[in-house]
Amino acid sequence: MKDTKILELNRAEDHLVKATIIVDGSKIDNVPCKIYLPERIYEKPYVILKPSKKYAIIIGISHKGALKAKVYGHDKKIRTSIEAPVIYFSGYSTKHWGNGISDSTIHGEPQDLHVVSHLVSNEHPERTQIVFWVSPNQFLEPAISSTSSYTGDITCKRVNNLEFMLENNVKLVFDTHFSSKRAKNGDFFQWSFLVACAELSVRANDVGTLKNSLLPVIDDFLLIASFASKQRTACLGWTASDKNSYATFYRGNYTFPQNDTEVSVDDGLIEIKHFEKFVGTCYSAFSKFENKLALRNALHSVVPSLPSYVETSFLRMFAGLETIVLDFRRREALELVLSEKEWPALRRYLQKCIKCSADPKLERRQRASIYSKLDELNRVSLKEAFEAFCKKYSVDFTDLWPVFGEKEVVGLVDIRNKLIHGDPFPHDLFRALVAAKEHLMLILERALVRVLQWDVAETKVSPDYLRTHFTVIKDMSSEQARFSKYLCNSVCTNVHLQEE
Numbered sequence: 001m002k003d004t005k006i007l008e009l010n011r012a013e014d015h016l017v018k019a020t021i022i023v024d025g026s027k028i029d030n031v032p033c034k035i036y037l038p039e040r041i042y043e044k045p046y047v048i049l050k051p052s053k054k055y056a057i058i059i060g061i062s063h064k065g066a067l068k069a070k071v072y073g074h075d076k077k078i079r080t081s082i083e084a085p086v087i088y089f090s091g092y093s094t095k096h097w098g099n100g101i102s103d104s105t106i107h108g109e110p111q112d113l114h115v116v117s118h119l120v121s122n123e124h125p126e127r128t129q130i131v132f133w134v135s136p137n138q139f140l141e142p143a144i145s146s147t148s149s150y151t152g153d154i155t156c157k158r159v160n161n162l163e164f165m166l167e168n169n170v171k172l173v174f175d176t177h178f179s180s181k182r183a184k185n186g187d188f189f190q191w192s193f194l195v196a197c198a199e200l201s202v203r204a205n206d207v208g209t210l211k212n213s214l215l216p217v218i219d220d221f222l223l224i225a226s227f228a229s230k231q232r233t234a235c236l237g238w239t240a241s242d243k244n245s246y247a248t249f250y251r252g253n254y255t256f257p258q259n260d261t262e263v264s265v266d267d268g269l270i271e272i273k274h275f276e277k278f279v280g281t282c283y284s285a286f287s288k289f290e291n292k293l294a295l296r297n298a299l300h301s302v303v304p305s306l307p308s309y310v311e312t313s314f315l316r317m318f319a320g321l322e323t324i325v326l327d328f329r330r331r332e333a334l335e336l337v338l339s340e341k342e343w344p345a346l347r348r349y350l351q352k353c354i355k356c357s358a359d360p361k362l363e364r365r366q367r368a369s370i371y372s373k374l375d376e377l378n379r380v381s382l383k384e385a386f387e388a389f390c391k392k393y394s395v396d397f398t399d400l401w402p403v404f405g406e407k408e409v410v411g412l413v414d415i416r417n418k419l420i421h422g423d424p425f426p427h428d429l430f431r432a433l434v435a436a437k438e439h440l441m442l443i444l445e446r447a448l449v450r451v452l453q454w455d456v457a458e459t460k461v462s463p464d465y466l467r468t469h470f471t472v473i474k475d476m477s478s479e480q481a482r483f484s485k486y487l488c489n490s491v492c493t494n495v496h497l498q499e500e
Helices: 002-009 053-060 207-229 271-289 294-302 310-331 345-354 363-370 374-378 382-392 412-420 427-451 463-469 477-499
Strands: 015-023 027-036 047-050 064-072 080-097 101-112 115-118 128-134 143-148 154-160 163-165 170-182 188-200 235-241 245-250
Touching: 015 053, 053 064, 053 080, 053 101, 128 170, 128 207, 154 170, 154 207, 163 271, 188 207, 207 235, 207 245, 207 271, 207 294, 294 310, 294 363, 294 427, 310 382, 310 412, 345 363, 412 427, 427 477
Parallel strands: none
Antiparallel strands: 015 027, 015 064, 027 047, 047 101, 064 080, 080 101, 080 115, 115 245, 128 188, 128 235, 143 154, 163 170, 170 188, 235 245
């Protein structure tokens, strides 16, 4: 961050305080600090520290620290408290003016910044009103009708608000809020943003409970909504108020979804008319799923927060598919062919056969190499586990690119193996690789739909829908042939070089 960024914003700091900076376990008190809060929900706060020359060196050479500050009123009671458990420093600069006068500046990026305004109240707090900031998602936004009068005034009216009950009996009501500002030149700016409102019994300033107990539940719910809309959606922070305090939390150490291009409701996994029922069904299934970490990883791989290269995207989604298949075979006891008690006897027998092999005669080094791979024989193959998964969840992939190759057809696993071992494909196979990636995404989406107990026929990854709307299905055979030809030529070339 640079001073030029602040100048471009053409705004004053939101707070000017003397803060306590904690670095490497040491406290540095009374550091002048300017705090700039975001104007829009997807922006992040930042600070400028003005320590003395002595402390600028200590803070500047540190990668990170913590920040605390309190503002007292005339009655010596706390009016505002500010805290960031982590703040990243981006170096420091010092200007020397001569005669021992200098000016030091350190830029910082606070994470999970929590600002609490303490209100004067002697009554017990009622239920907390909280507004979570949510990144854009048209599936969650309420329908709004607007009318304009002869004076040019525009009146907006919400037609409906979506409501969902989370697993901890917290009801989320999604709404659109508006914010505005007037620039120094007189221009008026107004913008809207998506929010989720709730009433809680937790105190407004209890950031620990809100962050550690409630935020993960909201993240899971928004992940299901992301899957339905095919647009990554996240909670970016919140405001909370009760009779004693008004608190604002700016989420940090978190990648905010990029929403540079608007996603249409027509691009979703389902028709928008099925959205409420889909989210209700799938969120319920997710809540009951034992290994939520595996399911989260698979969902993240199909709705990432950031775009990536084709190869990276392919590997990420294949890892997501492997994750849910691995979890399935653990739940179904499909990891081993023989039990841990039965396998050692067979392993000793196989070792004996290898050791006694006369044709071919194996050297000690060769035998040791084979012995090291014996345990792999007792593991159920990924292909076998995947077939059992398909049978268990009644999911059919025969209309899509095979995960495992058959005869002359290159399987998606073959493409994955080449990429994961650092063997890239030539540029003229880029289109074929994109097609394979699209098929892999459809396979993973269809598998997740079944795991979350929804009917594939009521989605846009159903065979009937894909046959009609996706050209990638029609081009599958030709792209498979291009991969097969390339891999065949590669094998033939390697064999020829070995013979030479």
